[in-house]
Amino acid sequence: MVTALPGREPLLRALIDICGPDFAREATAPDMVAGHLASFVAAPATNRAVMDTLRLSAERGLAVVPRGSGSKIDWGTPPRGIDLLLDTRRLDGIWDHRPERLTAQVGTGTPVRRVQAALALRGQRLAVDPPSPKATIGGMLAVNESGPLRHRYGSPAAQVDRISYVGSDGTQAESDGENGNPGIAEVTGVIVSASLRLQPLPEARRWVIVPVATPVQVHHLVEATLAARVTPSAIEADLPVPAAVRSAGQPAGALAVLLEGAAAEVTARAGKLAKALGGTAAVTPTAPRWWGRYPFGREDVALRIAVPSADLHAAVYALRDVTGAAVPVRGSAGLGTVHAVLPGTLPPERVERILDAVRGVLLARGGRCVVIAAPPPISTVVAMAGRRDLF
Incomplete structure (x- = not known):
């Protein structure tokens, strides 16, 4: 799509006039989006400059993709083509x-x-x-x-x-x-x-962490946490791989509950919850290393599963049964929303079959499963999440 643009030099000069000489340029290799290389990159600094940039793009029929840091630029349905990356990082401030x-x-x-x-x-x-x-x-x-x-x-x-x-x-x-x-x-x-x-800003934070090995253990611990009425700020689970295939060097899974508030009452609530969750529960002022991190990388197929929390364990078991392999899972066990990881080396047809089978199981439970990110060989074939799927 880049080489088909008419008036390439006049268009670049127009973008430079809007954004400034150092803030509009031809795209380079790092400006790829889902396998598509943009034609230009423009970084407007004001609302007016954004308006002028998009008005110009509309007049010229340009395909525009906004980009901030680029951390999620490949999420969702890939664009059919891209002419202009609109960099938003100059639109900053509080x-x-x-x-x-x-x-x-x-x-x-x-x-x-x-x-x-x-x-x-x-x-x-x-x-x-x-x-x-x-x-x-x-x-x-x-x-x-x-x-x-x-x-x-x-x-x-x-x-x-x-x-x-x-x-x-x-x-x-x-x-x-x-x-x-x-x-x-x-x-x-x-x-x-x-x-x-x-x-x-909360005065104090405490995590109550319990080692787990199976989805059903997570299910029981979430139920116990909610029954304890300790007002958690978050309930997260990490299941790296099923216990049956975990090697001695791999970490076990864990459930972690975050409690926040005034120091004395947070300490009391953490102690109450640790007692309710059993002797393996530990209280710590620091989050586990996996806390708030995705379990997938850029070369993986990232699935988002959302299901009522009471049915989350059934959904994870269904995914593992259908896949027939280790499936790392991490996310908000208290809400029933987690991310699961499939190898990016799987054939697209295999990924589609896995998705169809899992969605069939989730449908009866009021849940859903979408692909939020995948390498281009898969993202161009498998139906990816649309924006509505992310809300």
Whole structure:
């Protein structure tokens, strides 16, 4: 698609006029998206520049893909082609922070970690913890990327009061967040800023960790955790591989529960929960190494399974039975939403058969399974998750 663009040099000059001489260029190898190389990369610094860039793209019929840090650029349905990567990282900053109202407006290109560091100086936080270390606010919201804290606080989209975005025709508009008209999932174009609801920074955090080996153990421990009424902020499970095929050097699985609040009462709640979960439970002020991290890499097939938490163990067993091999699983056991990993070396037809079988099992339980990421040989054949599937 790159070489078919008419007026290539005039188009690049127009992008330079909008974004500046150092912020519009021809694409290079690192600018690949799902196997497609873009023609140009542009990094506008203002809402007006985003509007002008998208208006130009609409006039020229360009296929545009927004990019923040690029940590999730290959998620979901791959584009058929791409002419322009619109880099959002200059659309950064925090303004209109109102600590007394627990709100702030944040630019879409601002890294989530930078937002958290700035808010912590005022004793506040955004109650999100996306597993992508370099995630920007816009990238997180675009795919509703959630971490362990979703158990208590809901998804990132649910914590948005309002977003400002520029539509694909270059017109600026607003939405009232997750359930606005349009909602975040329906927005086409580029999110430029978001008004976010904040939370007080907890005084103390404690993890109660229990070793586990099977999905049914996770099921029983989640039930016991919820029955203890200790108000967990997150309940996460990690099952690297089934116990039957685990070697001596591989770690066992674990269930970890996060408790937050005032130091004394968090200590009391952690002790109560540890007692309820049995003698193998341990209380620690630090998270396990796997906490808040994806179990998959760029060359894997990443599945997202969402099912009522009471049926999560059945869904994991079904996946393992259908696959006939070790299937690492990690995620929010308290919500019934986890990620599972298939080898990226599987033939696409084999991946499709596995998905069909698992979806048949999940359908009867009100669950679903989608492929959120896969290498290009698979992502171009297997039906990938659409944006609505990520919300």
